[in-house]
Amino acid sequence: MLKVSQPVKRILVPLISIFLGFLVGAIVMLIFSYSPIQAYASMFQGALGSMSGIGETLRQATPLIFTALGFSVAYSAGFFNIGMSGQALAGWVASIWVALAFPSLPTYVLLPLAIIVGALAGGFVGAIPGVLRAFFGTSEVIVTIMLNYVVLYTSTYLLQNVMPKSFRSSTDSTQTITSHASLRMGWLQNAFGGSRINAGLFLALIAIIIFWIMMKKTTLGFEIRSVGMNPFASEYAGMSSKKTIIMSMVISGVLSGLGGVVEGLGTYQNFFTQTSSLSIGFDGMSVALLGGGSALGILLASLLFSILKIGGLGMQTGAGVPFEIVNIVIAAIIFFVAIDYVIGLLFKQKKAKDADAGAKPEQVIHQPKGGTEV
Template identity: 40%
Template sequence: MNNILKAITKDSFVLPIVAIIMGLILGAIVMLIGGYNPIDAYSALLTRVYGDPYDFGEAIREMTPLIMTGMAFAFAARAGLFNIGGEGQFLIGMTAATVVAVQLHGLPAYIHAPLAIIAGAIFGGLWAAIAGFLKAVRGVNEVISCIMLNWIGLYLANFVINHFMLLQGQNRSEDIQPSASIAIMWLSEMMGNARVHWGTAIALAAAVFFYVFMWKTKQGYELRAVGFNQDASKYAGMNVNRNIVKAMFISGMFAGLAGSFEVLGVFQYQSVMASSPGTGFDGIAVALIGLNNPFGIILGSILFGTLTYGSAGMSFSADVPPEIVRIVIGAIIFFIAAQGIVRWVLKPFYAKRKKEKVL
């Protein structure tokens, strides 16, 4: 049994790595077809991200919300739910944090900033819980309700900013109160004024919470059991409907936190948006790359953030269009989803190793 578990763990580790390599190779082939030098392109990408402290700090800033929205999708997925509503939950969390950060005055920083963060988390969770409630009580498919809630979240966020917090003559809210900011000023100065903030540390702590809650607690066991088989879970005495709502609420909290980090740590205000920023949808890609494991999601966000932020370096230094990066990301997700192809590629290596062990 232990050997089986070790093999599964090893296979789960090897497959994403090989899928990433195959995606990068496919991207290189596309570049060669387009007349670009893939070595120069990838070198420019890495230089853009890790070449100086400012770009490194900004890359970390790019990765932070992806960790949270990735975990939002993965947490629900572990409970058998497809939370495609991370985008709306992100926007609602952002708006709730903005309201607290702009409207409340005179609070000390150690109260104001945590209060704004908590508001973003709770309202993001409540927004997701709507889809969970509809699923549990009325049997409404969560994919459909989440898609609708994404649009409602966008327009509701714009309505709140437009009617209650709009800065005169501009298309954005007032600046948040300095006491609500989670920017790390001393670290920002060290990194050339990169927009680093405490949200990154909270995101890493959230990944630990995800793991401990999901695999080390009774409630996490119930959520995973419901995800595997709702009928068997109900027969075992578990409250399936309550676990569905709970899973969606906690999932939405992760996405809501991502939105609050963007307001409190990066922009310091909220704009009226013509369309969704896409952070929630990118989180789905990160979760797939990380195989819905919180620590895999951290690695997936590093990869996704590196490719996304570094694409500017490819454009300016190697004259490679940024769309190539999206092809690479899409290829990686494709190979992770189509694991049969990856296993087929690895089959000769496994066969050779098995033969050597026999000999």
């Protein structure tokens, strides 16, 4: 047992989790006779070894930050939003539609308009399970999962049957948006070796700051946290848990929608038929849990995730490791982070334990009463 203080532990535990994840990944690769050293070297080479690699990693992190923030807001209110894929997709389609409908509007009108419409589309899709849960008590897990499919196939239908023909370049994809609606910036792309990095990154960083202020400094954040932690006491104190749940889901949907917007207006510059739910939705969930729901944690976790994803491509090309193995490594890391409680047990929390025992004798004494310690 190691004796460390609380802040050190908070940094050490995720680091150990990550290390163990890499270790398991290495073992898996050894079993399938790939060289883990070569593989990990090409992973980091691919993700961080060149300006364009770094640019792609940052580009990859951008939508993940949005969806992770979205997940965290809902999660704080006690709402398990698995529908971020659908909400992001709605944002993507809506923003591209606006961009294609008004291609010649000036940038300072078109770009904000496309972003806002995309965000609202995400917010709308997010509001549906929120309203259903608040008024009818439906399980948000089922509703959000199902809505992912509804949005997925609706997006295909909209693309193929509803959008004006002139928007499309083929049955499966739209025209590329004009530069007036694009989040790409020439100087930024040049600085990062021609990667697809875009101004969405700045929006994501701003979103992190707004998220932090909202959750920590506003009455809305106070209500969201309070309702999430104890809906009964919140109702007692006159908060409306209905309103709070709906609000948190709208915000969650807006953030997820923005994740889709940066994919559309930034990464791809068009919309094309999706064959499965967007991975940024589910990855965002992992990033949020990995980051412990805190603003800084989400930023770091999204970077780690992107390094794994982009580096994973490098592992394929550089070391010939199939992407399936790369996914095992990613999954192993998430697994170890998810069981960080177990890893935390490795540490004897000297300081915290003393403080605990001194402060809550009552708690300690009464603990076994409920039979929890039996």
